[in-house]
Amino acid sequence: MDKFLKRKHDSCTDSASTNTSNVNDDTFNDENKIKKVNRQYCNDYLNFGFTYVDENDCQIPLCVLKPYTIAESLILPACSEIVQIMFGDDAKKEIMKIPHSDDTIKNRIIHMSDDIEKTVTNKLTTNKLYFALQIDESTDISGIAHVLGFVRFIDENKIVNQFLCCKQLTERTTGQNVFDSISSYLDKFNITWDQCVGICTDGAPSMVGSIKGFTTLAKKKNPNIISTHCFLHRESLISKTLPITLKPVLDKIVSMVNYIKSRPLQSRLFKKLCESMEAQHVCLLLHCEVRWLSRGKVLNRILELKNELLMFFSKRR
Structure with a gap:
């Protein structure tokens, strides 16, 4: 993992400065060719909780989901060793006082999640912003159905895409159940359907049914809602033939x-x-x-x- 973090990608580093007048162009170009190194991502890095994302053809390290105990088993021991080398044993003792149990990490993650939810819902409620919804229903490996909601709105002249909610469907997965779940969540934060200008779903009957589909029920609350079909699902259907x-x-x-x-x-x-x-x-x-x-x-x-x-x-x- 250290090699992945330390090695430089040719597209991520700026060219060396040419303010030394006695270096000719040929020597400068040869040095640049030598310095260019292609950084490679290895699947073994997942064992350490890291993957990568591409930004401008550059592989940027990205930490993925890990157990709450990662602070005890990896992060704090590594930090304490770094601090001990740089500042001594006294500094190591101080940093070891940081609460890092799995329950503490869990509570902090929940607190951050609640803060994000509060920030998003406050913007929609206080400023009465118009928004678009993307809704999808999925079943996890344990057989429990969930409805996922994503929201898009304009905030300070910027288009914001944010995860809105994940609600469990305890009984059926009909359009009425999906609508009731999303509607109750919006009512909880005093967000009205009049603020919704668009809905994007797949082509499942529970979503686009003409009588009891989710989009049909939503349009009864706000007839001005524009419903669209997720183009990726259509792309998949086309590729079948x-x-x-x-x-x-x-x-x-x-x-x-x-x-x-x-x-x-x-x-x-x-x-x-x-x-x-x-x-x-x-x-x-x-x-x-x-x-x-x-x-x-x-x-x-x-x-x-x-x-x-x-x-x-x-x-x-």
Whole structure:
């Protein structure tokens, strides 16, 4: 993980300054070529709770969800060691007094969550801002249904996208149940349906049903609401009926990915090959029909590693 945080990406670093007059252009360009290093992300970093996001073609470290005990097992021990080296044992004793139990971390996370909710709802209530909703219903691995709400509004000439709520559906997942759940949440913070100008959902009957769908019930509260269909769902439906010229290509890609991902030995060999070629990535992504948004990411990764794949399969003819 240290290498990932310390190594510099060529697109993230500025060019060296040229204020030394006795350095000619050829020497300067040669030095720049030597300094450029492609930083690679490794999947093993997930064991330490880190992944990355792309910003301007630069891999930025991002901490992901970890147990509350991470403060006791990783963060505080690391901080205490740093403080001890830099300031001595007395400073280490002081930093160890910081409350870091799992209950304390949990309470602080809940407090931050409540603060975000309060900030968003206060803006919508106090300023009577118009907003748009994106609603989706999903079932977790334990079989419990949840309705997720995202809100978009304009605040100080800036478009703000924010997670609004996650409400559990204890009984059915009909349009009426979804509407009652969202409506009760809005009523709790004195947010009216008159402020809602748009709703985006998928094409499920519980969402777009003409009689008891969520959007239909919402329009009864505010007829001026504009309902839209999530374009990603339509994109997925279109991809189900690929043209004859494209389907064999996708099938071939899936077989290539499965050949490597389903065999640990081949995965290790492919990773080693990517590392030796200093590729941007060292592994392929596995397409899952349930998570259909993964299809685009799989194809992008194939395109980025096309040279490595060509060499890998050429050696196995």
